[in-house]
Amino acid sequence: MKIDLHCHTTLSDGSLGIEEVIAQAKKTGIDVLSITDHDTLSSYSRAAVLADRYGVKIIQGVEMSAWDKQRNQKVHILCYAPKKPDRLEGLCLKCCEIRKSCSKEMIDKVRKLYPISEESVLKHATGSKSIFKQHIMRALIEYGYALEFYGALNDELFNLKNGTCLVEREYPDVKFVLELIRAARGVSVMAHPAQYDNIELLEELAAEGKIDGVEIGHYTADEAARSRMQEIADKYDLIVTGGSDFHGLYNAKPTYLGSETTTKENFDRIIRLSNKRASEDKAPAAPKADEKPAAPAKGE
Numbered sequence: 682m683k684i685d686l687h688c689h690t691t692l693s694d695g696s697l698g699i700e701e702v703i704a705q706a707k708k709t710g711i712d713v714l715s716i717t718d719h720d721t722l723s724s725y726s727r728a729a730v731l732a733d734r735y736g737v738k739i740i741q742g743v744e745m746s747a748w749d750k751q752r753n754q755k756v757h758i759l760c761y762a763p764k765k766p767d768r769l770e771g772l773c774l775k776c777c778e779i780r781k782s783c784s785k786e787m788i789d790k791v792r793k794l795y796p797i798s799e800e801s802v803l804k805h806a807t808g809s810k811s812i813f814k815q816h817i818m819r820a821l822i823e824y825g826y827a828l829e830f831y832g833a834l835n836d837e838l839f840n841l842k843n844g845t846c847l848v849e850r851e852y853p854d855v856k857f858v859l860e861l862i863r864a865a866r867g868v869s870v871m872a873h874p875a876q877y878d879n880i881e882l883l884e885e886l887a888a889e890g891k892i893d894g895v896e897i898g899h900y901t902a903d904e905a906a907r908s909r910m911q912e913i914a915d916k917y918d919l920i921v922t923g924g925s926d927f928h929g930l931y932n933a934k935p936t937y938l939g940s941e942t943t944t945k946e947n948f949d950r951i952i953r954l955s956n957k958r959a960s961e962d963k964a965p966a967a968p969k970a971d972e973k974p975a976a977p978a979k980g981e
Contacts, residue, residue: 684713684943686742687759687872687896687924693718693744694813696929700731702938707735709939713948715742715924717759720776721810722766740951741766744872745862746776747855749882756855756871756879759896759922762955763867764962772861776852777811783848784812790846791817791838795826814839814847815931831933855882859891866958868951870894870922875906883910887917893954898923898941900934920950 689695690702697705699716706714714737716724725741732739745758763769788802801820806812818830818839827834838846862869869892874880876899886892897910898921914921923941926932 682712682945683710683939684948685711685924685939686715686922686943687717688927688938689718690716690724691808692721692724693809694815694928694931696931699724699728703728703731703735703737706737706938711737711939713738713740715740715761717742717744719744720746720773745858746852747858748852749855755852755877756882758858759870759872760862760867761951763865764955764959765865768865769861772853779850779852780811783850786848787814787846788817795821797821797824830931856891866955868893868954870896870920872896873899873901874910876901880909884913887913887919894920894922896922896924899926900936920947922947
């Protein structure tokens with residue numbers, strides 16, 4: 682069974698629409714797919730209908746933006762199979778507003794250096810819940826200031842360490858995000874810890890029992906990082922996932938659907954844990970230590 686639990690569409694920073702992604706998943710032999718657009722669950726209803734048409738199983742997912750306040754750096758958390766997804770809507774809206782604010786400032790900075798219009802950026806973000814730097818780069822390419830998304834100009838403007846036009850603000854605290862995912866009866870997995878240098882945070886959260894899994898299968902993780910993350914997963918019995926993190930035209934490296942996958946064993950663990958958490962809502966509350974059981978009704 683081929684399972685890809687990380688990909689994006691035009692609802693966030695992917696270049697292909699929902700149907701195009703699902704159709705391509707079918708062509709590449711994927712049995713189970715999770716569309717994990719940034720800070721939005723909007724794809725699921727349409728994806729579920731299209732999945733039936735194409736014969737691909739869809740598991741609901743979202744990639745949540747969060748912040749490690751102790752180390753002052755961002756972290757992404759994947760949420761899978763939330764039984765109460767409405768509990769995540771407020772957080773998703775807040776994160777989208779933060780990103781839009783950052784993007785607006787980035788566009789203003791870029792326009793002082795390169796005479797492109799705001800409209801030339803926005804047209805590439807049509808349908809997306811936010812504006813991403815890939816949309817800005819696409820406008821720059823369109824007007825001849827660059828030939829590629831991740832070349833010299835992207836490094837100059839948007840490098841994570843010293844990009845002249847990069848704007849970032851704090852997202853909600855990662856522990857709060859994890860608590861909300863638990864309240865939504867979802868399963869939390871840290872996305873690509875090697876990409877944002879989150880491996881130390883991963884172990885901290887795992888030791889505290891706050892996170893359920895880790896995405897080890899990701900193109901940004903070398904063998905040393907994968908080995909370290911696997912050690913943490915084994916020590917704390919974390920679910921281990923893999924996903925292509927497919928963005929289509931906007932990928933930083935050549936990456937295709939199904940290039941990284943999740944084992945059926947780990948996928949089954951996600952489903953079991955989500956179902957277990959949903960059953961907690963149905964279970965009767967246990968009596969308190971000093972509380973006497975209710976007296977039986979007549980005839981019992």
